[in-house]
Amino acid sequence: MSKGITSRNEDYSQWYNELVSKADLAEHSAVRGCMVIKPYGYAIWEKMQAALDQMFKDTGHSNAYFPLFIPKSFFSKEASHVEGFATECAVVTHYRLKNDGNGQIIVDEEAKLEEELIVRPTSETIIWNTYKGWIQSYRDLPILVNQWANVVRWEMRTRLFLRTAEFLWQEGHTAHATSEEAVEETERMLNVYATFAEEWMALPVVRGRKTENERFAGALDTYCIEALMQDGKALQAGTSHFLGQNFAKAFDVKFTSKEGKLDYVWATSWGVSTRLMGALIMAHSDDAGLVLPPKLAPIQVVIVPIYKTEEESRQIGALADNLIAQLKQKGISAKYDDRDTQRPGFKFAEWELKGVPVRVAIGARDLQNGTVELARRDTQSKETVPQTGLAEAIEQLLITIQENIYQKALTYRDAHITEVNSYEEFKKVLEGEGGFISAHWDGTVETEKRVKEETKATIRCIPLNNKEEEGTCIFTGKPSKQRVLFAKAY
Amino acid sequence: MSKGITSRNEDYSQWYNELVSKADLAEHSAVRGCMVIKPYGYAIWEKMQAALDQMFKDTGHSNAYFPLFIPKSFFSKEASHVEGFATECAVVTHYRLKNDGNGQIIVDEEAKLEEELIVRPTSETIIWNTYKGWIQSYRDLPILVNQWANVVRWEMRTRLFLRTAEFLWQEGHTAHATSEEAVEETERMLNVYATFAEEWMALPVVRGRKTENERFAGALDTYCIEALMQDGKALQAGTSHFLGQNFAKAFDVKFTSKEGKLDYVWATSWGVSTRLMGALIMAHSDDAGLVLPPKLAPIQVVIVPIYKTEEESRQIGALADNLIAQLKQKGISAKYDDRDTQRPGFKFAEWELKGVPVRVAIGARDLQNGTVELARRDTQSKETVPQTGLAEAIEQLLITIQENIYQKALTYRDAHITEVNSYEEFKKVLEGEGGFISAHWDGTVETEKRVKEETKATIRCIPLNNKEEEGTCIFTGKPSKQRVLFAKAY
Numbered sequence: 004m005s006k007g008i009t010s011r012n013e014d015y016s017q018w019y020n021e022l023v024s025k026a027d028l029a030e031h032s033a034v035r036g037c038m039v040i041k042p043y044g045y046a047i048w049e050k051m052q053a054a055l056d057q058m059f060k061d062t063g064h065s066n067a068y069f070p071l072f073i074p075k076s077f078f079s080k081e082a083s084h085v086e087g088f089a090t091e092c093a094v095v096t097h098y099r100l101k102n103d104g105n106g107q108i109i110v111d112e113e114a115k116l117e118e119e120l121i122v123r124p125t126s127e128t129i130i131w132n133t134y135k136g137w138i139q140s141y142r143d144l145p146i147l148v149n150q151w152a153n154v155v156r157w158e159m160r161t162r163l164f165l166r167t168a169e170f171l172w173q174e175g176h177t178a179h180a181t182s183e184e185a186v187e188e189t190e191r192m193l194n195v196y197a198t199f200a201e202e203w204m205a206l207p208v209v210r211g212r213k214t215e216n217e218r219f220a221g222a223l224d225t226y227c228i229e230a231l232m233q234d235g236k237a238l239q240a241g242t243s244h245f246l247g248q249n250f251a252k253a254f255d256v257k258f259t260s261k262e263g264k265l266d267y268v269w270a271t272s273w274g275v276s277t278r279l280m281g282a283l284i285m286a287h288s289d290d291a292g293l294v295l296p297p298k299l300a301p302i303q304v305v306i307v308p309i310y311k312t313e314e315e316s317r318q319i320g321a322l323a324d325n326l327i328a329q330l331k332q333k334g335i336s337a338k339y340d341d342r343d344t345q346r347p348g349f350k351f352a353e354w355e356l357k358g359v360p361v362r363v364a365i366g367a368r369d370l371q372n373g374t375v376e377l378a379r380r381d382t383q384s385k386e387t388v389p390q391t392g393l394a395e396a397i398e399q400l401l402i403t404i405q406e407n408i409y410q411k412a413l414t415y416r417d418a419h420i421t422e423v424n425s426y427e428e429f430k431k432v433l434e435g436e437g438g439f440i441s442a443h444w445d446g447t448v449e450t451e452k453r454v455k456e457e458t459k460a461t462i463r464c465i466p467l468n469n470k471e472e473e474g475t476c477i478f479t480g481k482p483s484k485q486r487v488l489f490a491k492a493y
Numbered sequence: 494m495s496k497g498i499t500s501r502n503e504d505y506s507q508w509y510n511e512l513v514s515k516a517d518l519a520e521h522s523a524v525r526g527c528m529v530i531k532p533y534g535y536a537i538w539e540k541m542q543a544a545l546d547q548m549f550k551d552t553g554h555s556n557a558y559f560p561l562f563i564p565k566s567f568f569s570k571e572a573s574h575v576e577g578f579a580t581e582c583a584v585v586t587h588y589r590l591k592n593d594g595n596g597q598i599i600v601d602e603e604a605k606l607e608e609e610l611i612v613r614p615t616s617e618t619i620i621w622n623t624y625k626g627w628i629q630s631y632r633d634l635p636i637l638v639n640q641w642a643n644v645v646r647w648e649m650r651t652r653l654f655l656r657t658a659e660f661l662w663q664e665g666h667t668a669h670a671t672s673e674e675a676v677e678e679t680e681r682m683l684n685v686y687a688t689f690a691e692e693w694m695a696l697p698v699v700r701g702r703k704t705e706n707e708r709f710a711g712a713l714d715t716y717c718i719e720a721l722m723q724d725g726k727a728l729q730a731g732t733s734h735f736l737g738q739n740f741a742k743a744f745d746v747k748f749t750s751k752e753g754k755l756d757y758v759w760a761t762s763w764g765v766s767t768r769l770m771g772a773l774i775m776a777h778s779d780d781a782g783l784v785l786p787p788k789l790a791p792i793q794v795v796i797v798p799i800y801k802t803e804e805e806s807r808q809i810g811a812l813a814d815n816l817i818a819q820l821k822q823k824g825i826s827a828k829y830d831d832r833d834t835q836r837p838g839f840k841f842a843e844w845e846l847k848g849v850p851v852r853v854a855i856g857a858r859d860l861q862n863g864t865v866e867l868a869r870r871d872t873q874s875k876e877t878v879p880q881t882g883l884a885e886a887i888e889q890l891l892i893t894i895q896e897n898i899y900q901k902a903l904t905y906r907d908a909h910i911t912e913v914n915s916y917e918e919f920k921k922v923l924e925g926e927g928g929f930i931s932a933h934w935d936g937t938v939e940t941e942k943r944v945k946e947e948t949k950a951t952i953r954c955i956p957l958n959n960k961e962e963e964g965t966c967i968f969t970g971k972p973s974k975q976r977v978l979f980a981k982a983y
Contacts, residue, residue, distance in 0.1 A: 030626070034560045034619075039623050045555070049556060067529070067531055068530040068535055070529065070659060072524045072527060072583070076598070078590065078598045090590055092588070092590055094590065094600050095612065096587065098582070107569055108575060110565070110609055119587075120524060121590070122561075122585065133522065133523075136520070157588040169561050169562070
């Protein structure tokens, strides 16, 4: 098949757009800013969901479902939350359409809502309004709930997966009796996200905290995981917020402690979204197409027959069936691509484009020799191997590929963390290779904002377990006690 | 615990409402008509989803995701669909809120959408508009796609699970090259739903077709499964629609056939929703609370310790841990309720209310005798059994319970299908026991509507494989060739 993807070097952004489209992951819909996630893209998202969901359950969480709509007045209740979220939202004002008599559908102006409803941009408000009814005493705590849902933020500039008006995500919302317990939960979920990114997505991440300026609206502390894309830009892959008692106060949620004291409940929230799809694609893929870590690949192995005669086709088919059955027993998903409408070369290119980790090609000579051709997507290398023990070899190879993809991304990431000690150096790295820039900062919002204005770089995070180090802010020269990570970001 | 549920005989409707609330399944939210599905209720829904999703995949379908919003103009495109769906919908007209300067959030009137967006009540229109870009030739067919999503229909009278403004569902949307293939798909998915209802929900269903009057808006044929609740009312549990070429014509979706001919694509759609939760609850539960079929119970076995001393507590705990490990190996979920804040009697009542199929109680005497007390939720019976072989006994008991719950519902259902041959008889049964009433009907919409006006009974379906039988319409006396099933319905 003709791929014709722009190369990464030529135009990284264009490469990404074309890849998302040509690998059948997603496309723009008729509704501005809203995407269609196509079956192949959604199958990857389902694998992400399944892994994350199991990790949430293993850490004691249950799923629930809260309303899509939030009464407008709820947004006035938590002051800082208003600023962050109650702006670019979809607003429902009417509840009925009617026929205008000429076959056109119009809004029935008489069916106007008394109070406008906001399509949830995030659910803290509606959930804490609900928790009020669930919590009376310390016996009702903790509440450890997660929701898989769609949310809407009316973004003006959208990009598939990375920034869309509607996106899919999960949002955890927990309620605790003490501040310590809530902080512990915030950190636990950050670690769940980091483990998922590294072990499933093969994506190395920096665990850190956001500066005050970059915090979630309504949070006392925002933890994040930050990943590096191949163009040297950072991508925030997940956040976990310690919300203190802000939402409990806004919605009057109190509990009686063991000692009989009445106090407000402590909260956390944490989320990852279909944005992870963007991170996955951008972190590993190459000019030939998608590169998927085996653990998240919907199809882990594709088998392509190369034959001239019916008899060869029959023999290869029997071999493929047998291999697929063996792989299935090992929990490995394999597809036999026996389409007679396409040539092998077309199929090779198509599965390469779609990032299938392992390709098995079987031809007439292989039948004679008892071999197959085994190709790796990650290294684009291939070798001839015996049919005997093939399923075991593939099982091992998938583990090797998963590890190799991670190591490659890690090597790249580590090579792109640059310590700088002056603003000149800072700008030079930014305009050159990019990546994370580790620099001293005076700790003020003002400096952060000015650096952003001048360079578009933001403080991605203050890494956890950062070493203390005396220094001077690269921008103001004022004293600083630790380095933070700057980068341009998605 | 004090349950205080109204009995079914006293007030069936009230019994249902209280059960949904007290068993922690769902509750009303601050948004009119929208529900909160609580963790215990959602856990049942997740089990339903998992089983259905696997059945969809086993029949060749993939999941995808389409936008929440539909441009208003799309609803004008398919004439009969408009009538059915483009009326009671949530309409998004604005995309921004702002602060009025006094801390109140108001709608920014300047941020008005050029074209209003409708929150999807069902997705045929947006999906067929998308399929237009996916289909050129017969090689692109069939498309077998399903979506798990939330939808909104602005219902005025709502009841938890049964009828809510927002609900969760799956909607399958398939595209085919021939009418025959689409009809086959429509029937295949009806059978999937029927199998799921009977094997998982333990809910016997009648498979049938809707009359013209009750068809889905835009469908040429609507197949359905109909179940009977304990109050003698029917509940439509799932529908599968043959849409003909209606949506392909409305959105101009054509394909080139193998023979090079251009033709419109054939369509089906099919769906089940959180309404199934209502059916599950109403079909099996009793005055003591929920009765869950083991296959859908989030907790299949609960173990309650009864002890006086620390040593007894320790010994029972060890026994419980061992049993849970054995059950887990068999894929059975068990919970050890060792709360020290509640007495055994309270726990018994709580787990009975929540419908846990099997309860194991272990007391001091059981420690001495090497026994436990094993109680069944479905029959409310209990017996003392040996600890040896307990896991195997429970595994077998769960199968027995699943089957018993189904048989009980089937016996009830079959006892409530009444053949009548006059309108007098018809009304007598309706006002008495209710249930399905099998009667002759002249086949006209007018008669159907008049019967509904006079009795509130509707034609639930024309059963598949209905036997031909000459007769006369109970209402008009006109000739009829087969009986149809009438009932009052949810």
